[in-house]
Amino acid sequence: MSDLLPPSPVTPTVDLDGGGAQHGYLRLPxxxxxxxxxxxxxxxxxxxxxxxxxxxxxxxxHGDEYEGPIALFELARELDPAAVRGRVIILPAMNYPAFRAGTRTSPIDRGNLNRSFPGSPTGTVTGKIADFVTRHLVPRADIVLDFHSGGRTLDFLPYAAAHELDDKEQERRSFEAVAAFAAPYAMRMREIDAVGMFDTTVEAMGKVFVTTELGGGGTASATTAAIARRGARNVLKHAGILAGDPEGAPGRFLAMPSPDCFAFAENAGLVAFARDLGEPVARGEVIARIHPVDRTGAAPAEIRAALDGVLAARHFPGLVQQGDCLFVIATTAS
Structure with a gap:
């Protein structure tokens, strides 16, 4: 079907199949x-x-997630092409308009790039970026690593992740790469809404795919940036692109097996958490309370855990809106 699409309007200023160390741009009118x-x-x-x-x-x-750009701008500068067996294609800031604005979505068209794949060469700016990556970068790749963190509205345990897949051999290879990344935690994921995601497009093309969630709050700590730096090189070593063995031990495996892992706010207000990230939680336990802020004397809404596990993610700002994701509970992977 891609052969029936018009050409991409994006013009690379580098040779995508060339050698050496090339630094340039994807120019999109x-x-x-x-x-x-x-x-x-x-x-x-x-x-x-x-x-x-x-x-x-x-x-x-997403433009407000910084561990990936920190690690990848540095890696692009530091990688010696003589030490690379094969090729590394690096896009430190894939949704560049959002990255420059410090926002989750593009300031040009409000496009959420990670809900815009496979994209369209005749769509919005965000759709055109997705289309070029889908048709011209992913097919060249054997392994794809896409960095994420919580941005301005979520905070996560630092983990690398892959998805449960119908193709169990592809799934196995993806989780081997997750283990090689060696984040403090490793996550077996099922997405609550996988339509339009980069992950889904890459996996449908049969590629090994690794993603991350490394902290959040719209910033990067020294710890999470270091995890990203080491993880990127570890994945390249695992793939045989860089020499040597991955550094560090595989993280503790967790899982998000069902929608019960996710809790959403039914009320707006001021959220107070009863547990911190990484702490164990029990089914039925109060994890968060949402206090009304329009008057005093009103009781808070209590949001309880739907299953046993650990607190893997939480809403970051103190004020929440109706429908916000409040927290995520992960279980111990079997």
Whole structure:
């Protein structure tokens, strides 16, 4: 079906199949009030000789998540092409307009890139970015690592993750890469809404796919940035693209096996948590209370755990709106 689509309007300024260390842009025309023939210039690096596997490393899928961009801008600068067997394609800030604005979605079209795949060459700016990545980058890759964290509204235990897949061999290879990443935790995931995700598109193409959630709150700590740096190199070592063995031990495996893992706010107000990230929780236990803020004297709403596990994620700002994800409970993986 991709052969029936119009060509992508994106023009790389690097040779995607070339050698050495190339640093350039994906240039996407974007006509706007202050630049009639303007462009969105998305930084990209292509490093290596192509004689071996190819890894696609992406960050900034959401623009307010920073561990990936920190690790990948540094990696692009530091990688010696002579040390690379194969090729590494690096997009440190895939949704570049959102990254520059520090927002989850694009300020141009409000597009959530991670709900826009496989994209369209005739769509919005966000859709055109998704289309180029889908048709021109993912097919070149043997393994894909897409960095995420909680952004401004969630905070996570630092984990690398892969998904349960129908293709069990692909699933096995993906979880081997998760273990090699060596984050403090490793997650077996089922998404509550996988439509339009980069993950779904990559996995449908049969690729090994690893993602992360590394903290949150719209910033990056020294600890989570270090996890991202080491994890990126570990995945490249695991793939045989860099020499050596991955550093560190595989993290503790957890799972998100069902929708019961997710709790959502039915009331707006001020949230107070009864447990911190990583702490054990029991089914029926109060995990959060939402206090009304429009008057005193009203009792808070109590939100309880639907299953036993550990607190893996929580809403970050103190004020919540109706429908916000409040927390996520993960179980011990079997």
């Amino acid at each position: 974007y006509s706007r009030d202050d630049s009639a023939w303007g462009s969105v210039m998305i930084p990209i690096a292509v490093i290596g000789d192509g004689d071996g596997p190819t890894a696609l490393l992406t960050g900034g899928n």
